Amino acid sequence: MTTFHRVLVPAVVLCWAVAAGAADKNPLATTLRGVAEENVRAYNARDVDGVMRGVHTRSPEYDATKAAVEAQFRELGATARLVDFDYIGHDDEFAVVRMKLAVGGPPTSKFQDDVVDSIMLFHQENGTWKLWQDEVLGVEFVKFVER
Numbered sequence: 232m233t234t235f236h237r238v239l240v241p242a243v244v245l246c247w248a249v250a251a252g253a254a255d256k257n258p259l260a261t262t263l264r265g266v267a268e269e270n271v272r273a274y275n276a277r278d279v280d281g282v283m284r285g286v287h288t289r290s291p292e293y294d295a296t297k298a299a300v301e302a303q304f305r306e307l308g309a310t311a312r313l314v315d316f317d318y319i320g321h322d323d324e325f326a327v328v329r330m331k332l333a334v335g336g337p338p339t340s341k342f343q344d345d346v347v348d349s350i351m352l353f354h355q356e357n358g359t360w361k362l363w364q365d366e367v368l369g370v371e372f373v374k375f376v377e378r
């Protein structure tokens with residue numbers, strides 16, 4: 232797995248569609264999906280500060296995520312789209328979701344469009360849920376049709 236994928240996914244939090252009924256029944260799932268969607272929105276707006284607001288400041292991936300996002304904004308012109316968001320559960324400290332995030336570069340770039348499948352951990356910071364860490368389960372290379 233490339234550093235790009237290990238860092239992009241948490242930065243863009245991204246990012247699996249809770250079945251409509253499940254989201255209505257679980258306020259935490261709705262909240263976490265909102266965190267992921269806001270992170271994707273900030274990423275697509277090239278807003279480093281906005282992306283980083285969704286990442287816990289004590290996350291072991293915080294510094295690497297910030298550096299990677301800054302580099303991606305300078306070099307890639309990629310955009311992201313939340314493909315799937317599946318709330319798994321939580322304990323007294325962490326919440327867990329499985330997300331799929333599609334990432335695509337401009338048609339003229341050499342970036343290989345992909346869908347990243349990850350397990351994401353969220354942790355509260357000052358009462359707000361934020362991304363803590365991720366584990367990439369797989370990457371599927373695709374043609375990213377929405378730019």
